[in-house]
Amino acid sequence: MEPILEATSLDDLGAVPVTVIIPRPDGRHVAVHLNALTDEETWQVRIGLKRISPPVKDIQRINGKVTTLYDYDSPDYRRSVESQNRDFAARCIIRMLTGISVPGETEDEQVKNFQSRVGSYAFSFLLREANRINNIDEEQAERLADSFRAKGTPNSADTAGAQPDAGALVVTPENGKAISDGG
Numbered sequence: 001m002e003p004i005l006e007a008t009s010l011d012d013l014g015a016v017p018v019t020v021i022i023p024r025p026d027g028r029h030v031a032v033h034l035n036a037l038t039d040e041e042t043w044q045v046r047i048g049l050k051r052i053s054p055p056v057k058d059i060q061r062i063n064g065k066v067t068t069l070y071d072y073d074s075p076d077y078r079r080s081v082e083s084q085n086r087d088f089a090a091r092c093i094i095r096m097l098t099g100i101s102v103p104g105e106t107e108d109e110q111v112k113n114f115q116s117r118v119g120s121y122a123f124s125f126l127l128r129e130a131n132r133i134n135n136i137d138e139e140q141a142e143r144l145a146d147s148f149r150a151k152g153t154p155n156s157a158d159t160a161g162a163q164p165d166a167g168a169l170v171v172t173p174e175n176g177k178a179i180s181d182g183g
Contacts, residue, residue: 014038017098020129022122032126033099036133037092045091048107052080090114092134093126 007013015036022030037045057071071077090111094102104110118126 018133020126022125025121032097034096034133035098037096041095042092042134045088045095049084049088052077052084087111089127089130093130096130
């Protein structure tokens with residue numbers, strides 16, 4: 001197990017470098033260097049995208065108030081949401097790349113180049129790793145919540161004083177997983 005880093009500044013909680021090993025369809029492996037995004041970087045990507053509104057399905061008077069009902073199941077709306085999610089993911093991944101320059105004068109051009117040149121296998125892998133690096137899963141959230149619970153409260157069995165799983169980012173490259181850069 002790697003030693004636990006004691007946080008002494010916000011830099012210890014900031015974006016960390018991670019190397020992702022992607023297995024290519026031709027059997028070769030390629031290392032891609034990423035940086036976890038800061039909360040501000042993720043927020044800037046999110047607010048930079050135009051909010052998508054579903055089409056109006058109906059307008060009704062309910063309990064004397066006019067209520068607009070939206071069609072969240074509209075195929076056009078669902079495609080637009082999927083497209084925006086794909087765009088958001090591409091923008092985040094582009095910002096995470098540290099060793100690769102994506103061509104384009106604007107971020108929109110970079111997204112277009114990225115989406116047209118990156119193989120689907122690589123995009124899928126990078127997306128999964130970007131989500132893992134920048135978000136915590138339910139198990140990690142529960143461990144984090146347990147660390148704040150007093151000893152003996154529900155869900156805290158044998159976790160009081162437990163060390164975080166430092167090995168979460170340290171996986172063998174041949175498994176096609178991320179490995180820590182030690183940052």
